[in-house]
Amino acid sequence: xxxxxxxxxxxxxxxxxxxxxxxxxxxxxxxxxxxxxxxxxxxxxxxxxxxxxxxxxxxxxxxxxxxxxxxxxxxxxxxxxxxxxxxxxxxxxxxxxxxxxxxxxxx
Amino acid sequence: xxxxxxxxxxxxxxxxxxxxxxxxxxxxxxxxxxxxxxxxxxxxxxxxxxxxxxxxxxxxxxxxxxxxxxxxxxxxxxxxxxxxxxxxxxxxxxxxxxxxxxxxxxxxxxxxxxxxxxxxxxxxxxxxxxxxxxxxxxxxxxxxxxxxxxxxxxxxxxxxxxxx
Numbered sequence: 645x646x647x648x649x650x651x652x653x654x655x656x657x658x659x660x661x662x663x664x665x666x667x668x669x670x671x672x673x674x675x676x677x678x679x680x681x682x683x684x685x686x687x688x689x690x691x692x693x694x695x696x697x698x699x700x701x702x703x704x705x706x707x708x709x710x711x712x713x714x715x716x717x718x719x720x721x722x723x724x725x726x727x728x729x730x731x732x733x734x735x736x737x738x739x740x741x742x743x744x745x746x747x748x749x750x751x
Numbered sequence: 752x753x754x755x756x757x758x759x760x761x762x763x764x765x766x767x768x769x770x771x772x773x774x775x776x777x778x779x780x781x782x783x784x785x786x787x788x789x790x791x792x793x794x795x796x797x798x799x800x801x802x803x804x805x806x807x808x809x810x811x812x813x814x815x816x817x818x819x820x821x822x823x824x825x826x827x828x829x830x831x832x833x834x835x836x837x838x839x840x841x842x843x844x845x846x847x848x849x850x851x852x853x854x855x856x857x858x859x860x861x862x863x864x865x866x867x868x869x870x871x872x873x874x875x876x877x878x879x880x881x882x883x884x885x886x887x888x889x890x891x892x893x894x895x896x897x898x899x900x901x902x903x904x905x906x907x908x909x910x911x912x913x914x915x
Binding site: 665666670671675677686704712718719 | 773774775777778779781785786797798801804805863888892896897
């Protein structure tokens with residue numbers, strides 16, 4: 645907890661120690677995580693396309709290397725952009741957090 | 752109650768899996784919509800391809816999310832205050848499963864017919880889907896961050912008979 649910050653921004657903290665009902669960082673992290681992971685998976689899928697051809701043919705999906713790489717690329721850009729907001733929200737909520745100091749986290 | 756050995760969070764495994772799998776559904780639906788809208792206005796054909804694959808991943812992930820969600824909801828000792836939120840979340844979750852599947856099928860047909868344009872009707876339907884996903888994320892977050900389902904201290908408190 646950072647009383648200076650609370651005073652400076654004139655925040656009204658709720659029961660969760662935040663000025664709003666639900667923390668924002670865990671919402672934004674959905675985007676960072678999933679976009680990045682699926683981007684990598686699509687890049688790998690693009691490389692291994694010849695192995696996947698039978699599956700895509702079965703599904704009736706016309707696919708080429710470059711389109712799968714496009715998917716990976718655009719998702720990576722989106723993940724890189726949104727992550728700045730995720731980190732910003734994370735830092736803000738970290739400053740308002742009140743973690744117990746007498747316990748050791750499993751992480 | 753059940754033969755499953757449950758841990759201090761009332762789960763059969765260390766941490767809830769539903770909140771991890773929903774990452775994929777949420778991000779894919781939002782990014783698919785984002786790509787369709789940007790592609791619609793800039794006429795960037797490559798973005799339509801990105802959008803289709805995003806929806807495709809979302810359609811697979813949502814069913815895994817529903818299965819784990821249903822399992823973990825069943826293991827949760829939801830207190831009275833959380834019950835109605837959990838019910839709404841469950842009903843909307845199953846509905847979204849059907850809606851995402853339908854939207855993906857529609858997107859698949861659009862992709863098969865032409866890669867060049869997207870009908871405005873599809874964008875309207877996708878807007879509605881994005882709104883519903885927002886609502887679902889809000890309800891789900893509330894269950895965890897406000898009502899503390901599968902959160903250790905809350906689970907312990909309820910076991911000791913504290914009931915808000």
